[in-house]
Amino acid sequence: MNSKLTPERKVAFCAALVASGGNVSRACEAVNISRQTAYDWRDEDPAFAKEWDRAKSLGLDTLEDEAVRRAFEGVDKPIVHQGVITDTVKDYSDTLMIFLLKGGKPEKYRERVDQNITGGMSLTVLTGVPADDGSDLAG
Structure with missing residues (x-):
C-alpha cells in the first residue's frame, strides 16, 4: 500500500x-x-x-437522506415462491420513521421517564461518626 x-x-x-x-x-x-x-x-x-x-x-x-427515503418511499422486497421471485411488495421502515421523529422532534418523541418520590426521608453519609438523631448507621 x-x-x-x-x-x-x-x-x-x-x-x-x-x-x-x-x-x-x-x-x-x-x-x-x-x-x-x-x-x-x-x-x-x-x-x-x-x-x-x-x-x-x-x-x-447522505445516510440520513437514505433513511428518509426508505421510511417514506420504501424499498421493493421480492416475494419468492418455490425459489422463484414471483412479485415484489413495497416495504416501509417504521423503525426508521421512529428514529427520524425522535431525532427531528426530541421534545415530542423522546423516551420519557417520570420519577416521583413521596414520603419523608433523611440521608446520612456513612463516615463512621454516629448520626445526630442517635442512630448509628456506621455501625
Whole structure:
C-alpha cells in the first residue's frame, strides 16, 4: 500500500468518505490505504482533518437522506415462491420513521421517564461518626 498523501488521494478519500455515509473503513478500502494511514494523514495535516470532518458530515447527511427515503418511499422486497421471485411488495421502515421523529422532534418523541418520590426521608453519609438523631448507621 502506498501511504503517501497527495492532493489527489485526499480528494479521493474524502469523496469515498461521503459516498460511504461517513464510514472510514470503507473509504480506506476505496483508496487502498489502511485506517492507520488515514488517521496519520489526519493527525499530520490540519487542512486534511478539516476536509475529513466536512466529508464525514456530508456522508452522514447522505445516510440520513437514505433513511428518509426508505421510511417514506420504501424499498421493493421480492416475494419468492418455490425459489422463484414471483412479485415484489413495497416495504416501509417504521423503525426508521421512529428514529427520524425522535431525532427531528426530541421534545415530542423522546423516551420519557417520570420519577416521583413521596414520603419523608433523611440521608446520612456513612463516615463512621454516629448520626445526630442517635442512630448509628456506621455501625
